Amino acid sequence: MAGGIEVKTPEQVRVMRRAGLVVGRTLAALRDAATAGVTTAELDALARDELARAGATSSFLNYGGGWGIPPFPAVTCISVNDEIVHGIPGSRVLAEGDLVSVDFGAIVDGWHGDSAISFSIGRARPDDQRLSDVTRESMWRGIAAARIGGRVGDISAAVEGYVRSRRPERYGIIREFTGHGIGSQMHQAPDVPNHGRRGRGPLLTEGICLAVEPMLTLGGEGTATLDDGWTVVSRDGSRACHWEHTMTVTKHGLWVLTAEDGGEAELAALGAKFGPLAD
Template identity: 45%
Template sequence: MWWKGNVVIELKSAEEIGRMAVAGQFVGELLAELRGVAAVGVNLMDIERHARGRIKERGAESCYWDYAPSFGRGPFRNVLCLSVNDAVLHGLPTDYVLRDGDLVSIDMALGIGGWVADSALSFVVGTPDPADLKLIECTEVALEAGIAAAQPGGRLGDVSAAIGAVAHEYGYGVNGEFGGHGIGRTMHESPHVGNSGRAGRGMKLDPGLTIAIEPWFCRSTDKIKFDPDGWTIRSADGSRTAHSEHTIAITESGPQVLTRRPAAGPAAGPAAGSGLRADAVEQ
């Protein structure tokens, strides 16, 4: 255990991290599968229903179903966050049919055997706008940078600073209201993992710490607004958005990604033809 004030942060054993990895593997596999389901002409609710069926088959539990934080109107009654175009976080699956060029973000958190993993990815269906691919690439490169900075003995600010530096290199602003988080027995635990910060600051990254790192950016603003549903978060100016996330564990030998997805085929993934590095596409 690690204490900061009245906040208790649980450090996981190697065995417990292994159990989280079981959930993480399924999350990664299912996200890759859902990426293949999403296409022009597909209804968002069909993607949601597909996920529900697969989760039930696996005997997993959605961390989203009945989730009721301080924001939002009533409990969340879906297993996916499906955010399209200017929506970036907590998008409610709706009766919307995907159109050519839509930018889609899928976020999912599941529990298996009492241990949780959380991950997200963004991609374009149909004909991509190069500006959208650049935005998606930024979130993926920022995620890689944040993971690489999550070294044992380092500081949480190292992770946040690495993410923010990539965003600024690409020319995007960073919103500080929502970011990554601790994770383990439940979906949202301490600490908060900001998408910008100062290297060398914050809590020490001790082996056993498990966190979800999730860079998300809007193309031309760092401001957000909520839909009337109280859940869906959009860019304040209506510009496109993207979101990438992995659950990782800090180990003695470095960061371990628990939600890595299977390698994409040559025509799959958000970056087909975009020039993204293969390791970024395959996460």
């Protein structure tokens, strides 16, 4: 531990990479399976099958609870349209034009991977596609801003800076929910806000692992939680989007543990150094 932040050994990071690949491949399978007429519960069942096939367990199932709120009952969070995050899979039938965000986590040998993607069912509305593209790109800008000796605020400022640069379009940056440290627990220090100033926040060191996860809306930043105690929606009813990757900082560069290629292509496009650990 360094300043209360769990720093991983190379061996531990390699196990997190295994968990990350389970997450990334499962999300790809869920995106392919998500068509009009499919229920969110059916997608969750597919994710459970993928976990079993990989010999992994769920980061999400039975997470949390207390204060009258039951533990989370599924292995995926599936949020649709104005739902921002933590949507509970169930009988909802996906329809043409829905904007869907799927968040998924897996545990391999005690170490976590966590990632989220967004996509439309069938033909995307143009504003939904732009929202997803901006959210995804802001995530990559945040990841690419990380480096040993930098600060968490460098990531936050890069996310916010990219979103704010998209004028005349304007997007609501959700401030109430943040990225986070990840490792032997799914959520741990430090928080990784999606807004902030460069040079602020905890120091980035070799072996730190973070989940970078911007959430944007087509409207305001206000949120509300539904009666199920979990599902977070935009207060103004605007559509929302969520992208997330788990990444680490190595002495060789950046490694995105939940991306199939480790993030090499996206990082190269942004001029950032790709640096996986040697096998």
